[in-house]
Amino acid sequence: MTPLDDSKAAAIGVVGGGQLARMLAQAAAELGVPLHVQTPSASDPAAPLAAELVLADLSDAAATRRLAEDCAAISFENEWLDLEALAPLAAEGIRFIPSLEALQPLISKRSQRELQQRLQLPSPRWFPLDLALPLPQPVPAAAAAGPDAVTAASSDAPLPSGEAGGLGAVPIDPRAPRLPQGFSYPLMAKAARGGYDGKGTALLQGPEDLEELLERVDPATWIVEEFVAFEQELSVVACRDRHGRVLCYPVVQTHQHQQVCDWVLAPAAVPHAVQAYARNVASSLLTALDYVGVLSIEFFYGPAGLLINEIAPRTHNSGHYTIEAARTSQFAQQVRIVADLPIASPDMTVPGALMVNLLGFEQGNADYGPQRAALAQLPAAHVHWYDKTGSSLGRKLGHVTLLLKGASHEARATEAERRLAEVRTIWPLPAAQPDGLEDARRAPISA
């Protein structure tokens, strides 16, 4: 490990070489901090911007040890981590930011939900998918005498237990999957680990969907949540430094298309109390975990108030607008924290911003040159292109941030609708893939 040296900024490392690491590298370059990157391919978005490159799989802990040789501290681009493999490195003195202990409850959707329950943070009701498994079948002799339908109360089979709730004493077919008491369709099933952009989620409209899911996945690795009738999705990006100081960016509205983030409006047009509550949740969470670094929390907001959807222990798509619209971008903030520089103001420098993701709308090797040039011509528009190899439908290839002038939420909502329409004439949404979700929750840009 290189000791911190006043004359030359110590290097920091990141495991991951996608667009988040790329924007981290851009922020590090502006701050004069060398950023070393571990990523499998030299054509990954962050690779050309890295001060040093360790070409290796992200799960290769020996490579992470090599990465750390010249770095004061290491952070991660995503939360799909093998903490067991990394623990010996931490024991050797390699400094991870956030720490492996703080990351532990955040690396799976199931442990996130358990954490939220422990900390009494607002979240949708949920249960582990294996709680829905059919009751174990009786031995043949008993089966011969047994009825087709029994009540849970009269069955000899052990009842499912656990914090998510038990069974109601209603007649059930022991061979059929069942829902814990208090749950009804529709439901949202999610892979506990490895899901992103809606990959690893399944809408369950009825018992057939549940049966189909149980046939195709390992139920021990999935959770099921109540389907939240939200009006808006919100997100807050927050950070905490090594000295326990917490700063939050404004709460923003996010909109998904086919479960992939489509646009983000900053700040969200929500009452001050909602802003304050979201910040309060973020600061409780960061402090309870002794978390150091940038983190984001996605929320559902509607009749049930504010409920946590997901926690991302890293910089986040909902914070990309901060590059042009805040005093300190989320990426600069993460570099500062990892390099042990003081955190800086998250305040916005403009009344508002609309960030639109540039999702692939063609398959193959399209480089979208004409569209990118046209977007760059729009007033107050800042185009970021991630230089990914290959386009596929819905793939995040870049984003554009449009700075807004409107002084009120209403004025900015109208302005954002107009600016989004301008972007759409140049950059269409990818063709709809029927998942039945989009129509159910097309959220307008709301004032």
Ligand code: ADP
């Ligand atoms: P990923 O980690 O793949 O992004 P999320 O858990 O964030 O998956 O879900 C993707 C999207 O699916 C969310 O942004 C939201 O629109 C929708 N969604 C997720 N969970 C629920 C839920 N419990 N109720 C209703 N919609 C949901």
